[in-house]
Amino acid sequence: MKAMSPPLLEVKNLETHFFTDDGISRAVDGISFSLSRGETLGMVGESGCGKSVSALSILRLIPEPPGRIVSGQILFDGKDLASLPERDMVKIRGNRISMIFQEPMTSLNPVYTIGDQIAEAFRIHRGYSGKKAREEALFMLNQVRIPDPEKRALQYPHELSGGMRQRVMIAMALACRPDILIADEPTTALDVTVQAQIMNLINELKSRYNAAILFISHNLGVISEISDWVMVMYAGMIVEYARSSDIFKRPLHPYTRGLLRALPRLEEGEKIKRLNAIKGSVPDPAHHPPGCRFHPRCPGAVPDCVANIPPLSGAMESHFVRCFRWKEDIFQTLERGAS
Ligand SMILES: Nc1ncnc2c1ncn2[C@@H]1O[C@H](COP(=O)(O)OP(=O)(O)O)[C@@H](O)[C@H]1O
Ligand SMILES: [Mg+2]
Numbered sequence: 652m653k654a655m656s657p658p659l660l661e662v663k664n665l666e667t668h669f670f671t672d673d674g675i676s677r678a679v680d681g682i683s684f685s686l687s688r689g690e691t692l693g694m695v696g697e698s699g700c701g702k703s704v705s706a707l708s709i710l711r712l713i714p715e716p717p718g719r720i721v722s723g724q725i726l727f728d729g730k731d732l733a734s735l736p737e738r739d740m741v742k743i744r745g746n747r748i749s750m751i752f753q754e755p756m757t758s759l760n761p762v763y764t765i766g767d768q769i770a771e772a773f774r775i776h777r778g779y780s781g782k783k784a785r786e787e788a789l790f791m792l793n794q795v796r797i798p799d800p801e802k803r804a805l806q807y808p809h810e811l812s813g814g815m816r817q818r819v820m821i822a823m824a825l826a827c828r829p830d831i832l833i834a835d836e837p838t839t840a841l842d843v844t845v846q847a848q849i850m851n852l853i854n855e856l857k858s859r860y861n862a863a864i865l866f867i868s869h870n871l872g873v874i875s876e877i878s879d880w881v882m883v884m885y886a887g888m889i890v891e892y893a894r895s896s897d898i899f900k901r902p903l904h905p906y907t908r909g910l911l912r913a914l915p916r917l918e919e920g921e922k923i924k925r926l927n928a929i930k931g932s933v934p935d936p937a938h939h940p941p942g943c944r945f946h947p948r949c950p951g952a953v954p955d956c957v958a959n960i961p962p963l964s965g966a967m968e969s970h971f972v973r974c975f976r977w978k979e980d981i982f983q984t985l986e987r988g989a990s
Contacts, residue, residue, distance in 0.1 A: 658685035659830050659863050660709070660748075665723035665733070667701075667708045670716060674937040678704040680887035681723070686831060686863040691854070693878030693895065694867045695910065699933045701887040702867045706833045708733075709865075710750055711740050727831075746776040749824040753836040755816040759808040765819045766792075766804025772826040791822040795852060814845035821852065828860055835867045850877050871910045875899060883907045886934050886944035889963055893970040903972040905949050905982050912986065943974070950985035951976050 663683050669676040679701040686692055694702050707713050708720055711732060725732035727748070732740065752758055760768060769788035773779040779787060785804075792800035795818040808816055817837060824832055834853060838846040854877060857864050868874050874881055874895075881898045883891040883906060891904040902908045909929035931948035934940055943961050946952040955975055963973040976982075 658687050659727065660686040661724070661726040662705075662709070663724040663726070665705065665708060665725065666721045667704050667713055667718060668721050669718045669936075671937065676936040677887050677939060678718075678936045679708060680936075680939075682882075682884075682887075682889050684882055684889070684892070686865060688830070688863050689857065689861050690879045691857060691864040691866050691877055693874035693881045694865060694884060695871050695874040695881060696869065696884030697929075697933050698869055699936070700884040701936070702869075702884060703835055705884075706750065706835050706865065706867060709833065710744050710748060711735070711737070712744075745772065745824075745829075746827045747829050748831040748833065749827070749829040750833040750835065751817070751820045751824045751837045753839050755813070755820040756808060758820060759816060761808055764805050764807055765811070769804075769819070769823050769826055772823055776827045787826070788822075791826050792819075794825070794856070795819070795822045797822070812845075814841055814849065817841065817845075817849055818852070821849070821856070825856055825860065825862075829862060831863045831865065832857075833865045833867070836869070837866075838873065839868065839870075846873070853877065871898075871907075872914050883910065886939055887936055888944065888973065889971075890945065890973045891971065892963070897967075897970050901970075903966055903970070903977040904945075904974050905951060905985075906945050908982055908986065909948075950988075951979075951981050 662685070664681050665679055665683070666681055667679040669678055682705060684692065694705065696702060704713065709725055709732065713720065720733050723733060727743070732743070759765070766785065766788050769791055770784035773784040773787045789800050789804060792803060797803050797815060797818050811819065838849050841849060850873070853864065866874065866877050875898065878895045881893060881895050882889050883904065885906050891898065891902070891907045898907060902911055912927045913929060929948060934944060940947055942957040942959055943949070943952070946956040949956065953976070961973050961975045963971050966972045966977055
């Protein structure tokens with residue numbers, strides 16, 4: 652969709668569905684985006700909109716069955732990951748594309764010290780000897796600013812705080828100098844101060860390693876702080892895609908506008924004004940509404956929005972929106988009436 656430097660990763664029309672007793676769940680329904688070196692792309696949307704399924708699809712970690720990538724391409728390094736044999740995929744996963752999750756305890760092994768776990772990544776992917784792998788593990792613990800790394804390396808995951816565990820996850824994810832880091836709600840479980848530290852760390856390491864980052868969060872505030880570009884997801888589709896600053900200056904989709912209005916703001920001195928949550932809920936991906944999937948919650952829906960799915964179209968340079976009515980500049984008025 653945009654290209655500063657040639658993209659490292661290009662996702663084209665990705666569709667990942669789940670085949671359940673309840674019908675076909677169209678969790679990811681035709682998304683396209685690209686990732687470039689040194690850039691962070693933020694993916695934002697409410698719970699259930701398909702963020703994790705998108706991330707897991709790129710790494711080919713979708714449980715199959717019930718899930719399956721039903722169409723689309725994931726182009727990386729001249730290959731299409733969507734159809735790559737598993738034996739080639741293992742060379743990419745955790746090595747050239749790595750991922751950190753919301754809850755590090757699920758990815759860390761409780762019976763090994765953290766030093767050994769990071770060293771293991773170097774042994775597997777780089778073929779380092781035990782001594783060299785241990786030295787590199789200490790180096791990585793330093794890089795993620797874990798104090799007293801020699802001592803920490805000998806500790807087990809349960810001996811560390813949530814923030815420290817997330818740093819260990821980042822150290823492991825970056826150990827092999829991946830081209831791409833996918834961070835799926837990495838700070839959601841952390842308190843605000845630690846959250847800010849982890850985001851700073853990810854930002855700093857992105858520049859140092861010149862990696863591309865796909866940063867996923869349900870929180871537009873978090874996304875805007877860390878991202879160069881933002882894609883807003885709704886019900887398995889991208890509804891808006893723009894530079895982070897443009898999303899804030901001029902949000903075009905009523906859903907994006909809703910997410911912005913739902914952010915807590917400091918007003919009247921230091922008092923936080925209560926947020927305006929978007930009314931209604933995300934549709935069940937097995938039973939999406941016809942037409943624009945946001946129409947049941949949209950203040951500006953007209954019959955056309957019920958009948959047809961709006962295309963994701965270029966509204967301005969590098970700004971795309973999936974809405975028939977963005978041009979009419981109606982949403983501000985409608986929102987005022989609704990609240
Ligand atoms: N293992 C699974 N089996 C069936 N459906 C799934 C599975 N994983 C995810 N889904 C479906 O995909 C939708 C999107 O999930 P997910 O990508 O995890 O959302 P989020 O945006 O919160 O990360 C869910 O609402 C669910 O219906
Ligand atoms: Mg998720």
